[in-house]
Amino acid sequence: MKQYKYIIILLISLISFSSCEEYLDKSPDLGLSEEEVFSNFFTVRGYLDQCYNCVLDYTFWRANGLERAHMGQMSDEGANPYSNNMAKFTNKGQWLANKQAPDVGWGEEFVASPRGNVIPNAFYALRVANKVVQKAPLMSNLTEAQRTQLLGQAHFFRAWFYFEIIRRVGGMPLLDKAFSSDDDFDVERLTYHQSTDWIIDQLDLAISLLPDAWPSQEVGRPNKSAAYALKSMAELYAASPLMCNPIDKIENNGYDVERAKKAAQYAKECLEYIDVTAPKHKMMPGNQYKNIFYHFPNYYSDESLWYLNSVGKNRNSTPDLPIHWQNIHWSKRAGNYGQANVSVSQNLVNKFETINGYKAEPDCYRMGE
DSSP: OHHHHHHHHHHHHHHHHHHHHHHHOOOTTTTOOHHHHTTSHHHHHHHHTHHHHHSOOTTOTTGGGOSSOOGGGGTTTEEOOSOSHIIIIITTTOGGGOTTSTTTOOOOTTTTSTTSOHHHHHHHHHHHHHHHHHHGGGOTTOOHHHHHHHHHHHHHHHHHHHHHHHHHHOOOOOOOSOOOTTSOOOOOOOOHHHHHHHHHHHHHHHHHHSOSSOOGGGTTSOOHHHHHHHHHHHHHHHHSGGGOOOTTOOOOOOOOHHHHHHHHHHHHHHHHHHHHHOTTSOOOOGGGGGGSSOBTTBSOOTTOSSOOOOTTTTOOOOTTSOEEETTEEEOSSSSTTOOOOOEEOHHHHTTSBOTTSOBOOHHHHHHTO
């Protein structure tokens, strides 16, 4: 009897395995051909929404291979005693030689997910956005409102993800199309300034297409405010001496004053737009200062021009469970979750005022002030 029991279990296992194999035997686009994806508004929007999975989420503790570390530890803001990628590569000065290193790694293990490295995720999202820019104008079954909604986000994402790449590795070839296997990949590398000029063009298009605000059920999508702000940010980076090099040289040419003026002008345009059209974006009053970055149950403030709406999925606010926020790991529960994963430097502490208004100098703490 036992023998028959084992045979039946084996047959069920084989049938299940065969069924699962058939069920999982899908193409990367979940079984839809490109023609089917671009057949109606909802499938295209779902395809474009993959870009949101590729946005670097600084509040997710596993984002970008950091694993309970914090990007500030790449500078003099802090140190990380936890044995993860930050400690293994970055703290040793080896991040450019390892594909899994945070922020500049090129490993594709978790591409198109919040855990993915920022550069591979950016390339993936650029391809998605480029496909939408290429295909959406040709779709006859879209309303103009639907086409505008798709293209506004796609042009914004082109700018956002191209900026994510160039600010880490410098000027890049113009990535304005979804390359196919028979394309000529011997393309010219642009300077950082040339790459930035293309970003500004994309953002101008996005501003003309994006809404002033999204309906409440669409909160977290980029709006005009986000595109205005990114214009200023991108131009300000381009003004830096680090970004003023030609392709074949590394030299200090000082700040690009004209680009700095442009960045200031773009920031002025953003603020003027907010004052007139989007007054919900406002500076928080002093009595709400502690909530400027995070407070339960809200994960953004009125100062936020654009944010990743992950609806708290990366934060656990249950009192007896660990809380992860900004890649910092702590808990109200006694035990192994009281870990010092981010050791903030005194230099950084001294940059902030104390609760009584005194300058945050070490002697103040020793004196109990």
